[in-house]
Amino acid sequence: MPTNDNSYIIDAQSGNGFNAETFLKNYWQQKPVVIKHFFDNFVDPIDENDLAGLAQESEVDARIISNVKGSWHVEQGPITDFDNACQGKWTLLVQGVDKYVPDVTPLLHPFSFIPNWRLDDLMVSFATNGAGVGAHIDQYDVFLVQGKGRRRWRVGKPADYKEVFPHPKLRQIEGFDPVIDVVVEPGDVVYVPPGWPHDGATIEDSLTYSVGYRAPDNLQLAESLAMMLDKGAHNYRFTDASRSMQGNRAWVNPSDVAILKQQLIDAINGEDFTLALLEAMSEQGIPEYPLEDEVSLEQISNEFAAGISFVPAPGVRALLCDGKRGLPRALFVNGSQFEFGKSDQEWFEVLASGGVLNATCCQDAPSFTFLETLTTLINNGYWEWFEG
Numbered sequence: 001m002p003t004n005d006n007s008y009i010i011d012a013q014s015g016n017g018f019n020a021e022t023f024l025k026n027y028w029q030q031k032p033v034v035i036k037h038f039f040d041n042f043v044d045p046i047d048e049n050d051l052a053g054l055a056q057e058s059e060v061d062a063r064i065i066s067n068v069k070g071s072w073h074v075e076q077g078p079i080t081d082f083d084n085a086c087q088g089k090w091t092l093l094v095q096g097v098d099k100y101v102p103d104v105t106p107l108l109h110p111f112s113f114i115p116n117w118r119l120d121d122l123m124v125s126f127a128t129n130g131a132g133v134g135a136h137i138d139q140y141d142v143f144l145v146q147g148k149g150r151r152r153w154r155v156g157k158p159a160d161y162k163e164v165f166p167h168p169k170l171r172q173i174e175g176f177d178p179v180i181d182v183v184v185e186p187g188d189v190v191y192v193p194p195g196w197p198h199d200g201a202t203i204e205d206s207l208t209y210s211v212g213y214r215a216p217d218n219l220q221l222a223e224s225l226a227m228m229l230d231k232g233a234h235n236y237r238f239t240d241a242s243r244s245m246q247g248n249r250a251w252v253n254p255s256d257v258a259i260l261k262q263q264l265i266d267a268i269n270g271e272d273f274t275l276a277l278l279e280a281m282s283e284q285g286i287p288e289y290p291l292e293d294e295v296s297l298e299q300i301s302n303e304f305a306a307g308i309s310f311v312p313a314p315g316v317r318a319l320l321c322d323g324k325r326g327l328p329r330a331l332f333v334n335g336s337q338f339e340f341g342k343s344d345q346e347w348f349e350v351l352a353s354g355g356v357l358n359a360t361c362c363q364d365a366p367s368f369t370f371l372e373t374l375t376t377l378i379n380n381g382y383w384e385w386f387e388g
């Protein structure tokens, strides 16, 4: 970490190395920073051919942004005609690569000092020499990990920039004065907080891994609330049995407004909304791929006892609540809750850690509840057999 904590550039290989605590204190959500040599001897876990393969799949969110002689084009995936889309200076961007390619998972490990629920996905882009998506502002934190090739990143301060749409599907800003202007190399990372304009232009054909975060706004939270109320939970109606006389009926009584607000606050403070929130926080938009031939609890129990190991499916990141301060004691996976007892906590912690799970992970034998949860997770396609 830097000797000067206010610096926009630090070197993970010098001094005491990268320190997550210092990073959280000085940079996270506050200011951008270039972390040189964050990954030692970086090796790309994927290449542009893999990305092109993903971009052809209908369930994958991909696009090609190109600039041909100064004019911008956007081709939304699934990409069928690469020759046509890959003209001029172009970038192929693929969202949610962590959900399809298990080899990229280790790349996320150094960022595990930020909790699972905040992580959205890993986007990977391949850009040809001189390409980029133009100056823009994102609403979310991002770690831009440089893979192969070199890229020049410029980052500016938050301000009221003029937005431009050089193509209906491309949101850019007109320009900014950079406070960071740096050329990054494989293994370097640029952290950009929400609202800071940035622009990355490649100097060589280049891969960039964007570790992107999410931060729900009130509209999204209200959607969780609406969904809960729609199911009938805490959907109370205004009552006013203790109304007193009022002269002019046009006047709105401030206490009526206060009661209406309290009605909603009570719904928000209820257990049902806690659950709705936790479900939303664990929602990863991972489609359920139920096993064609469902496995039984007995089978999983026998396999477990026989030493077989299990791992989460690519991209699956579980959340865990410990039953304290109004939270249930439960595991949450992609919007589903699995409650467990205190005596099972160790097993559920291992499960939620995302590592290889087998009978030797804990001293005590796994309980029925644990094996039942594991069986359900396997049948829903969220956990799978480890083929290591």
Ligand code: SIN
Pocket (backbone or CB within 6 Å): 091, 093, 124, 125, 127, 132, 133, 138, 142, 198, 200, 208, 210
């Ligand atoms: C890119 O990978 O080209 C764009 C990443 C970003 O600016 O958010």
Ligand code: CO
Pocket (backbone or CB within 6 Å): 136, 137, 138, 198
């Ligand atoms: Co961006």
